[in-house]
Amino acid sequence: MSIAQNLEKILNKLLNTSCKLVAVTKTHPVEVLMQAYSAGYKIYGENKVQELVDKYEQMPKDIEWHMIGHLQSNKVKYIVPFVSLIHSIDSVSLLKEVNKQAAKVDKVVNCLLQVYIATEETKFGLAEDELLAFLASDELKSFKNVKIVGLMGMASNTDSKDQVRKEFKSLKATFEKVKNNFESENVVMKELSMGMSGDYAIAIEEGSTLIRVGSAIFGNR
Numbered sequence: 001m002s003i004a005q006n007l008e009k010i011l012n013k014l015l016n017t018s019c020k021l022v023a024v025t026k027t028h029p030v031e032v033l034m035q036a037y038s039a040g041y042k043i044y045g046e047n048k049v050q051e052l053v054d055k056y057e058q059m060p061k062d063i064e065w066h067m068i069g070h071l072q073s074n075k076v077k078y079i080v081p082f083v084s085l086i087h088s089i090d091s092v093s094l095l096k097e098v099n100k101q102a103a104k105v106d107k108v109v110n111c112l113l114q115v116y117i118a119t120e121e122t123k124f125g126l127a128e129d130e131l132l133a134f135l136a137s138d139e140l141k142s143f144k145n146v147k148i149v150g151l152m153g154m155a156s157n158t159d160s161k162d163q164v165r166k167e168f169k170s171l172k173a174t175f176e177k178v179k180n181n182f183e184s185e186n187v188v189m190k191e192l193s194m195g196m197s198g199d200y201a202i203a204i205e206e207g208s209t210l211i212r213v214g215s216a217i218f219g220n221r
């Protein structure tokens with residue numbers, strides 16, 4: 001199947017839901033992305049700063065770019081001027097740097113807090129107790145140039161659909177907890193970013209509003 005057909009198949013599954021697709025383009029060259037762009041798609045996600053910047057520079061300017069991967073503080077300045085949403089805020093110090101760089105360019109940058117839901121050791125993110133402590137802190141209120149608009153999580157890389165569903169349910173419950181207890185001027189919970197090529201169908205059932213899908217559209221990396 002072509003990229004356009006893969007894209008259409010996934011977009012059809014999102015009809016009548018409030019979930020949107022972030023097409024994950026990492027490792028694929030601009031020529032490949034342009035096939036999706038030509039098919040009309042304009043929301044893309046990258047997990048590396050250098051690739052995100054290179055593709056932003058080379059591609060049409062009506063694209064909405066999302067940063068989905070682990071972000072180092074010293075690289076924040078390169079993406080803040082153009083990024084639409086950062087999915088991967090996993091520390092207070094990182095959010096502080098985004099706030100600082102956003103203030104320099106007079107922007108308010110939308111961010112998701114990445115929550116650790118998988119059983120694996122290797123995934124980045126905040127544990128639920130760290131997340132809740134952070135949301136209750138006064139420091140967060142002083143960040144005028146960032147807005148927390150939701151949460152992001154990655155399920156375990158496992159064949160067990162039950163395990164994956166359990167992890168998505170737990171993230172959704174955390175999302176509701178934050179929405180009900182911690183909303184403020186710069187915490188407005190709207191987005192729940194969960195679901196990738198292997199598990200997006202489950203994620204949609206469990207309330208995802210943003211699925212991040214790469215290989216099911218662009219092929220294996």
Ligand SMILES: *Cc1c(COP(=O)(O)O)cnc(C)c1O
Pocket residue numbers: 024026047068069196197198212213214215216
């Ligand atoms: C690569 C990546 C994805 C997409 O993975 P696929 O399995 O190719 O769909 C989603 N989220 C993050 C954070 C990624 O790095």
